[in-house]
Amino acid sequence: MQLSATPYEERLTAPRSWWLISFLVGVSFALILLPFGTLPMLGGLAGGTAAAAVVASSYGSVRIRVVGGHLIAGEAKIPVAALGDAEILDAEEARAWRTYKADPRSFMLLRSYIPGALRVDVTDPADPTPYLFLSTREPERLAQALRAARDAAEAA
Structure with a gap:
């Protein structure tokens, strides 16, 4: 769809x-x-x-988009059906997930000058990536767009 x-x-x-x-x-x-x-x-x-x-x-030209049932973050293109829950991270939690809580297998789109972030679980069993870490200025809006796209994909 x-x-x-x-x-x-x-x-x-x-x-x-x-x-x-x-x-x-x-x-x-x-x-x-x-x-x-x-x-x-x-x-x-x-x-x-x-x-x-x-x-x-x-x-500074990297983009994050949710379009056509996919999350496009930089070079990565992931169907929203393969994504789980999104966790909004404030500046302190984002720093923790960038450092000592980070999993080396995760996909990280880091921009140190952006304090907020979104951590999205990857639910595809064939994908070894446990989660996506996305620096974003509007984590609430991104989480809402991912939920809406996932709901639209499930309804189709």
Whole structure:
């Protein structure tokens, strides 16, 4: 069954401070190239800033979507029928599940600059992944979208 609308979509963009850091990387490249003259210095500023901005943008371009009966988190695409209960994690619990409670077999979409997360059990017996750990700014909305998609898949 194909759902007609996307019930949930989130892009885990990099925080604003990373763009300032990108500019500072460009400034440091400019300072390194300062002894070679004005043109190399300006090239270092532009090139260093652009390179750091590309890295920040690519790291922050990952998406989490629930569409067409599937959860798409980064490169992973999992049918919602293979997912169990979702547990909303506050900042402290999310940190615990990222560190000492973490299972190395789990799928983790981590973004350290996002405090909240959602932990979703994988119920497919053929899948060795015990759970998904997804950093998200809106864990309640994601959990609700997963429940709605799972209910729609079961009703079909």
